[in-house]
Amino acid sequence: MAITKYRSQLLATSEKVTLHLRQAQKALATLGRNVAERLQQALRAGANDLLASFHNAASLANSKIAKCRTQLLATSEQVTPHLRQAQKALATLGRNVAERLQRALRATANDLLTSSHSAVVLTSGKIAKCRTQLLVTSEHVKLHLGQVQTTLTRLGRRVVDKPQKLREALHTRENDLRKLLASPLDAVVVTDVDHRFVAANRKALDLFGVSEANLRNFTIDAFLPRGQILYFDGNGSPFIGREEKHGECKIRRMDGSLRAAEYSFVANFVPHRHLCRFRNVKTTQVKFNYNIQLETRPNDSNSSQLH
Numbered sequence: 001m002a003i004t005k006y007r008s009q010l011l012a013t014s015e016k017v018t019l020h021l022r023q024a025q026k027a028l029a030t031l032g033r034n035v036a037e038r039l040q041q042a043l044r045a046g047a048n049d050l051l052a053s054f055h056n057a058a059s060l061a062n063s064k065i066a067k068c069r070t071q072l073l074a075t076s077e078q079v080t081p082h083l084r085q086a087q088k089a090l091a092t093l094g095r096n097v098a099e100r101l102q103r104a105l106r107a108t109a110n111d112l113l114t115s116s117h118s119a120v121v122l123t124s125g126k127i128a129k130c131r132t133q134l135l136v137t138s139e140h141v142k143l144h145l146g147q148v149q150t151t152l153t154r155l156g157r158r159v160v161d162k163p164q165k166l167r168e169a170l171h172t173r174e175n176d177l178r179k180l181l182a183s184p185l186d187a188v189v190v191t192d193v194d195h196r197f198v199a200a201n202r203k204a205l206d207l208f209g210v211s212e213a214n215l216r217n218f219t220i221d222a223f224l225p226r227g228q229i230l231y232f233d234g235n236g237s238p239f240i241g242r243e244e245k246h247g248e249c250k251i252r253r254m255d256g257s258l259r260a261a262e263y264s265f266v267a268n269f270v271p272h273r274h275l276c277r278f279r280n281v282k283t284t285q286v287k288f289n290y291n292i293q294l295e296t297r298p299n300d301s302n303s304s305q306l307h
Helices: 002-045 047-182 202-208
Strands: 187-191 197-200 244-252 258-270 273-283
Touching: 002 047, 047 187, 047 258, 047 273, 187 202, 197 202, 202 273, 244 273
Parallel strands: none
Antiparallel strands: 187 197, 187 273, 244 258, 258 273
């Protein structure tokens, strides 16, 4: 506000000086014209008149110049205080601005220090919290890793022990199968996944009325009347079967006679081989008298293997 006020005063003073200068210029121009006219008149009137006119004109010009000088001095005296006030105002304003800038800088620095301190405190709290969470998480991870390691160790032992156990179970089943095939009490047959005969004991050969060499050319379904086909589960499974099924069936011999028997069946007694035992065999009355065409299959050189 003070600068604006001084600026207005300076503008007003400069306008006054400009006005006086214009007046002085006009006066000098008028004086020049008057001097020229009077010189011409003096030349015409004579040297005396010329000198008098020149003297008068010089006196008038001197008076006007003195008057202009006086006005300029007065104007300069009026302007000088305003200029001094403006200089003082500008100096005061500069000091005030410098002081305010210093205060603002100090306040800003204090605010920055306060904000930085708060941010450091908040960040330290978050870091401590994250560190605590990381420690808890690491404990959980260590616990889970321990559990996983224990599980993997157990699984590794099982993986290592399982083949040995399977070999032992398979060896036991093979021994049981050999004992069953050597048993003279029940008719025992072994088939593959296509129901073809793989092995049979003497009792089974007598039951079907066929020799061991010819038995391998047939399927077990060929010796069962229509509707008496045994449906096996777990065909082709590489695992040893545990479930044993029981039932009754009729067996059609090569000569066309029928035998009634009880059977027990275990799918995959050894892998890919099915065991069937027939017991309590009884002769039934034959109600038909014609030759029965038995289904045959090509002999398989590998069909005699148990596994």
